[in-house]
Amino acid sequence: MNQEKILQSLIADNLVSASDSARGRLLREAARLFREKGYERTTVRDLAAAVGIQSGSLFHHFRTKEEILKAVMVETIRLNTAVMQAAMSKATSNREKLRALISAELESINGQTGEAMAVLVFEWRSLSEASRAEVLKLRDIYEALWLDVLRGLKEEGALKADPFVVRRMLTGALSWTVTWYRPDRGGLTQDGLTDQVVAMLGLS
Amino acid sequence: MNQEKILQSLIADNLVSASDSARGRLLREAARLFREKGYERTTVRDLAAAVGIQSGSLFHHFRTKEEILKAVMVETIRLNTAVMQAAMSKATSNREKLRALISAELESINGQTGEAMAVLVFEWRSLSEASRAEVLKLRDIYEALWLDVLRGLKEEGALKADPFVVRRMLTGALSWTVTWYRPDRGGLTQDGLTDQVVAMLGLS
């Protein structure tokens, strides 16, 4: 199951919006703007202009501005969880699985969903309490994938530090790549970066 | 030279504000509020109320709201750079120096200056272009300290991955601790956390 097929099935189940639908286009532009200027500095007029409608018309699709932010986050987690599960299913050993996880997360952060992932990291505080709880539930599923593999590596003796701590360190380290890593601008490929991370953990 | 003495000398040189001065108190409250609610969601009325003055009176001390944000960041970097240089000067080997750096950065992120450090990470986009350049200059000095040590370790063969990449990974990993690590809430001490990071790098 490749990434395109995963996306199709999620769209069919109405779990994420097709990128050629009105909703999908809005969410993509919203992710871009939230990433670029921050949620608070992005006005509903900015959002509307980005998809070529009047600001009031936004509220036909979403009840509030915050609902747009939540949708960006929710759909991104759903997509990346599915992609990650698929990436892992091909691997056999825990070492391979970890590499698949790191590679997939780097891809989600620096690839197509990069803008939305950055929003997920930096705009957390702009979510209401209720939305936060909703997003957290989805994130827990995602995190469980990581912890299973890291615990396995710990038991094998390949990992010295605590799995929980390692995952949180990796979350920070990988998220942070969004602030400096430019896959296009030569030098380091995404695979090369994955190698570096694995090397840093002493697992290469 | 302990942390208190460093602070005194910086205050004497007018590089950071004394925490019992009007300016110092405002900056401390600002860091707290910016951290808690974000810069954009914090109003000048919030800031004024936090130090017990009228909102208009703020502008006697700072020309704009953004200048407050900049001051929080600038003073924090100045302080932490000085603390870090002191921490490193005691160490002899590069291994020890790296441990000192990690420990000091964890302290700055999770100790007294924690709120300001979080602001530095999460409110970057709220700075104007001009302020950003100013803060960046200071950060470069700070980063040079790290890169020197990491390059040394690489030459010794103790480090496998690229020093530049490792530093950026560590920046993310250590910054991220602010979102989950609670030194008070039992379990892991700050020294213990430092051990975990060193172990993760395979340098213990």
Added chain:
DNA sequence: GACGATACCAAGCAAGCGCTTGGTTTGTAA
């Protein structure tokens, strides 16, 4: 070709924002 839903527009409201203004109090030093 009538109908109802969906998608949108044009206009603007109420609230909150950063910041200004003119004037008063407080602290300090000769």
Added chain:
DNA sequence: TTACAAACCAAGCGCTTGCTTGGTATCGTC
């Protein structure tokens, strides 16, 4: 005691914000 600057207050201006409202195209369906 006087003089003066620094620190602050009370009031509010001009603008932007998220969102609402009442009405109009557009489109698939029978």
